[in-house]
Amino acid sequence: MTKPRQSRTFSPRSESSSSSTPTGRSSSTATSTRSARARSGSGSPSPTEAPLGAPLFLLNLKAAPSALGAGALHIGQILARQGSARGVAVAIAPAAPDLGVLAAALPIPIVAQHVDAFDPGAHTGWVVAESLRASGVVGSILNHSEHRIGPEDIAQVVGRLHAVGLAAIVCAKDVEDARSLARTHPPYLAVEPPELIGGDRSVATARPEVVRGTVEAVREVSPNTRVLCGAGVHDRNDVRIALELGAHGVLVASAVTRAVDPAEAISELLAGYPERPRHAA
Numbered sequence: 001m002t003k004p005r006q007s008r009t010f011s012p013r014s015e016s017s018s019s020s021t022p023t024g025r026s027s028s029t030a031t032s033t034r035s036a037r038a039r040s041g042s043g044s045p046s047p048t049e050a051p052l053g054a055p056l057f058l059l060n061l062k063a064a065p066s067a068l069g070a071g072a073l074h075i076g077q078i079l080a081r082q083g084s085a086r087g088v089a090v091a092i093a094p095a096a097p098d099l100g101v102l103a104a105a106l107p108i109p110i111v112a113q114h115v116d117a118f119d120p121g122a123h124t125g126w127v128v129a130e131s132l133r134a135s136g137v138v139g140s141i142l143n144h145s146e147h148r149i150g151p152e153d154i155a156q157v158v159g160r161l162h163a164v165g166l167a168a169i170v171c172a173k174d175v176e177d178a179r180s181l182a183r184t185h186p187p188y189l190a191v192e193p194p195e196l197i198g199g200d201r202s203v204a205t206a207r208p209e210v211v212r213g214t215v216e217a218v219r220e221v222s223p224n225t226r227v228l229c230g231a232g233v234h235d236r237n238d239v240r241i242a243l244e245l246g247a248h249g250v251l252v253a254s255a256v257t258r259a260v261d262p263a264e265a266i267s268e269l270l271a272g273y274p275e276r277p278r279h280a281a
Contacts, residue, residue, distance in 0.1 A: 051167040051187050052109050052139065053089025054226050055273060056249030057239075058169065058190075059266075060093045060113065060141065064257035072098040073105060075256065078263045080108045088273045089249070093141055096127065103136030111169065112140035114147050117156040129157075129164045139167030141251075143181070145194040151180065158184040169228070169251070175213040182221040189218055190251040192230035204229050204242040215246035239272025 050056065059079055061067035067075055072094040083090030084107075091109040094102050103110040116126040132140060142157055143149050149157070158168040168186040172178035178191050191214040193207065204211050215227045229242035230251035239250055252269060259265035 050089075050226050050248070052091050052111075054248045055089065055243060056188070056226070056228065057083065057088050057090045057270060057273065058093065058111070058188075058228060058249065058251045059090070059256055060144075060251060060253040061095060061098075061257055062113070062146070062253055063095050064253075066262075067257050068095055069098060073102060075262050075266075076102050076106045076108070076110075079266055080106050082263070082266050082270055083108060086270045086273065087276045088270050090270075091138075099132070099137050100135040109138045110136065111167070112137050113144065114142070115140040115157055115161065117149075117153050117160060129160045129166055133164050133166055137166070139169060139187075141169045141171065141190075142186075143171045145171065145173065145192060154181060155184045158186050171230070171251075172214070175210060175217050178214040178227075179217040179221055182218040182225055185222045186225055188226045188228055188248075189214075189222075190228035190230045192251065194231075204233070204238050204245060204247075208241065208245055211242060211245040211247055233269070235268050236270075236272035239269055243272070243274075 052058070057079075059075070061072055061075065065071075072092075076092050076094070079090050079092055091111055092102065092106070093111045093113050096112065096114075099110060099112060112127065112132050114127060115129055115132060116123070118126050118128050120128050120130050129140075140157075140161060143154055154170060158170065161168045167188065168184075169188040169190060170181050170184065170186040171190045171192055172181050173192065173194055175191075178189055182189055191210060193210060211227075211229050218225050218227050226248035227246070228249045228251045229245070229247040230253075233239060233242065233250045233252050234255045242250055250269070255269060256262050256265045
C-alpha cells in the first residue's frame with residue numbers, strides 16, 4: 001500500500017514570529033486566561049511565554065498498563081491536585097485513546113505522545129494536529145526515543161502544531177541533536193539519552209554535562225525554547241539538580257507509571273521544585 005503523501009504546507013516557527021502557542025487549562029488564573037483565548041481562537045501568548053508554564057513537570061504515561069483508561073484519569077487527578085497545591089506547572093501525556101477524556105475532565109494541560117505530519121483527509125490510522133485540537137489537547141511530544149521521526153518531519157510537524165495553536169515538545173538524544181532540533185524553534189525541547197530512559201540513574205546526576213550543554217546549545221540557537229530534562233528522573237534530588245543545571249523542568253514516565261503508589265511518587269518529584277504560585281515564565 002502506498003504511504004500517504006505528507007503535507008508541506010506549514011513551516012516551523014521562527015524566532016521573529018509574532019505569535020506563540022496557546023496553552024490549555026490550568027489551575028492558575030494566568031494560565032486559565034490563556035486557555036480561554038486558545039479555545040475562542042482570539043489572541044495568543046507572546047513568543048517569550050512558555051505555553052504550558054515553567055518550570056514544567058510533564059508526565060508521560062506511555063502505554064503503561066496501570067495508566068490506561070480509568071488508570072490514566074486517576075493519575076491525572078492526582079497530578080492536577082498536587083500540582084495546584086504546590087504551585088508547580090504540570091501537564092500529562094496519556095495514550096491516544098484517553099486524550100479526549102482527560103482533556104474534558106482535568107483542569108491541567110493534556111498533550112499527545114505523538115502526531116503525524118499530515119493535513120486532515122484520507123489518512124487512516126494517522127494522527128493529525130487538527131484532531132488533537134478538536135479533542136481539547138494543547139500540544140504533543142515529538143521524536144521520543146520510542147517513536148523517532150526524521151528531522152524533516154520534525155520541522156514540519158512543529159510548524160503544523162504552531163499553525164493550529166498547539167505546542168511542540170521535541171525530544172533529543174544528546175547535545176548535538178538538541179542543537180540541531182532547536183532550529184525548529186519548538187516551545188519545549190527535552191533531552192533524553194536513550195540509554196538512561198527507564199533506568200535508575202537520572203541524566204542530571206549521571207551525565208550533568210548533557211543537561212548543561214543542552215541548555216547552552218539551545219539558548220544559542222533558539223532562546224525562547226525551554227529545555228526539559230528527561231531519562232531516569234526518579235526523585236526530588238534529580239529534579240532539583242536538573243533545575244540547578246538550567247533546565248526549565250522535567251519529563252517523567254516510569255518513576256510514576258511503575259510506582260506502587262503514584263500519588264507518593266508524584267509528591268516526591270514535585271518536592272524538587274521551588275514552592276511558589278504557578279506562572280508561565
